[in-house]
Amino acid sequence: MDLKPLDALKLWHDVVLDTVRRDVPDLSARQLAILLTVYLEPPPHTVRGLASKLDVSKPAITRALDTMGQKDLLKRKRDDTDKRNVLVQRTVAGSVYLSELSDTIISKAKDHLA
Amino acid sequence: MDLKPLDALKLWHDVVLDTVRRDVPDLSARQLAILLTVYLEPPPHTVRGLASKLDVSKPAITRALDTMGQKDLLKRKRDDTDKRNVLVQRTVAGSVYLSELSDTIISKAKDHLA
């Protein structure tokens, strides 16, 4: 793999610019980090676990789940075996959102990594 | 270039997670977009031009320049030929910041695009 510094920044620039312009579901870096973690890493995902992994406070995770839940990008589910836990789960809308993000990345990558 | 959707998202995940954890100069997506534009696209860069390119309001650009100026990532310079204009210019600290970002991207890319 041969990715030069300038190419890496240009790729980042193109993708960030694209997401800023069509800011539709405007996610903060933290929210995006949560979304990607839930979709890419093996479950289960708890509030505490996510807070630890991202090194942020628990309320930050709870609030992010609130806002992303409203946008239907994620959903909560109470753990039946231990009702203290909340399991964070995927949704169809979340999958679509990330699918579009990967499309953007791949499209922009083609321009720089040809 | 052969970048699969899952690899693209994993790359994004790793880099975003890295920037969230060491949130030192915590830049919003917009601020990062401004920074990358100024450093990657040919000058001159004006407030109005940046607002148009990112499709955001002028005050948003002004405020972003304020905060990033405090962090010394960018600097303003009055245009001598037309004193209405403000030219946005690079700084050493900004170059260092983006250099570290590209290092992170390249490092994470190696894991997925080997």
Next chain:
DNA sequence: GAATTCCGTTTCGGAGCCGGATCAGTCTAC
């Protein structure tokens, strides 16, 4: 040289997010 246009900034009220402390509910040890 007065009126108009253009530029970046500031003001304004409002919305979102922040972390520490605290809370109610659940599970575990004894």
Next chain:
DNA sequence: GTAGACTGATCCGGCTCCGAAACGGAATTC
């Protein structure tokens, strides 16, 4: 069964950012 540990949610004061509108200064038009 009761005391303690643990989970996620909520409260709190504070900070950042938002866009529309209004502003002052500079350039242009006539």
